[in-house]
Amino acid sequence: MDKGNKISVRINGEDTYLDRKEDSEAQKEVQMAQDEQASAIEDWMEEQEKQKKKASNDHDVHSNSNSKSNDISVLERTYPIKNNRFGVPKTIKRMVMAGASAVLIGVDLGYMMLRLFAGMEAPEASSSTAYQDDVTQQEAASGKKTTNEDSSTQGETTADKGNGGQAVAASKSTMTFPTVSAFVVQAGIFSTKEKAEIMQSAIATKGFKSYVWPRDGQFYLFAGVAGSKAEAEQIATLLKAQQVEVYVKDWSVSGTEKNVAQPEGEWVQTGANEWQTLLNPAASLITSGSGDAGTLVKPISSLKSTIPENITEQAAPLQQSYNQYLSAIQSYQTNQTNANLWAIQVSLLRVWYGYEQYVQ
Incomplete structure (x- = not known):
């Protein structure tokens, strides 16, 4: 059998020539070679598949371990971290805040209490708790404060208004007016x-009259006057x-020297002396419930005459207070009530205040 009668088969990269009669055997060999080749390919593919599965399993294990480690939620800061290297401890901060609050509250309360009680004058007698208030300057209790402006300029004469309202000339001289004191x-x-x-009205509801005396921006409320402390204590x-x-x-009303017309000055001096003689009998009417109110009339009646x-404008309020005093005595003689009795005290205080306004 020549080469042309042979069959060429490439197995594993090599050409194999087979006789045609050997065709069936050759086919078997070819089939076996193909089977072996296919089996080798399948084995290789199975090996590759196993490697892929192993790699996949390793990746799953690594992924599971990462997911477990990431189960805890992480919150990111949205603000910068403060450097507390020089921070103040919280305890000290709380103490400072508490102290500051206490100071502010104390200042507020102190200011309120100061507004409420500032200027209150403690009673000079320990047994008394008279109502008092803070002080500011207001107008005089009489409604019009009498001024003591001297229209003269060191001259010997001046023009003053008399009772008739006409200007008259009067000689002036320096006169000394005494200090007048009482309790x-x-x-x-x-x-x-x-x-x-308001307090004056409250006292009036209990049957007593009182007098408001303005001095140095304060308003003093007096309910009586006496020549001695013992009589004043009884009142x-x-x-x-x-x-x-x-x-x-x-x-006290402090005395002073003043350049006034001599007749007027002597009249004011006499009135101050007579006023002091009225204090004891007026107080006796209250403390003992007895006495003659007529004895209180004569000195002032003589002074009035x-x-x-x-008389000058400065002395006019003093003259008016004497008239009110005499009117109070007459009212008490007509109707001896407690209110009229205390009206005598008020009129004595009014005369005293008029003297202070004159000598100022």
Whole structure:
């Protein structure tokens, strides 16, 4: 059999020539070679598949371990981390805040208490708790404060208005006016006339009259006056028995020298001396419930009859207070009530205040 009768088969990259008669055997060999080749390919593919599965399993294990480690949620800061290297401990911060709050509250309360009680004057007698208030300057209790402006300029004469309202010439000289002192029964000190009048009205509802005396921006409420402290204490005791809180204190109108018309000056001096003689009998009417009110009339009636013809505007309020005093005595003689009795005390205080306005 020549080469042309042979069959060429490439197995594993090599050409194999087979005789045609050997065709069936050759086919078997080829089939076996193909089977072996296919089996090798399948084995290789199975090996590759196993490697892929192993790699996949390794990846799953690694992924599971990462997912377990990431189960805890992580919150990112949205603000910068503060450097607490020089921070103040929280305990000290709380103490500072508490202290600052206490100071602010204390200042507020202190200011309120100061507004409420500032200027209140402690009673001079320990047994009394008279109503008092802070002080500010207001107008005089009489509604018009008498001024003491001297129209003269060191001259010997000046033009003053007399009772008739016409200007008259009067000689002037320097005169000394004495200091007048007594004991007052005080019911309070107030910052305004209105506040003093409220207390004055409260005392009036209990049957007692009182007098508001303005001085140095304060308004003093007096419910009585006496020449001695013992008599003033007796008057105070009667008021306290009626739930009127008062205390006794010394009160003075300072004397001074003043250039005035001589007749007028002598009249004012006489009136100051006569006024002091009225204190004891007026107090006796209250403390003992006895006495003759007529003895209180004569000194002032005599003073009224000697009033100078050419009285000045400065002396006019003093003259008016003497007239009110005489009117109070007459009212008491007509109707001896407690209110009229205390009206005598008020009129004495008004005369005293008029003297202070004159000598200022």
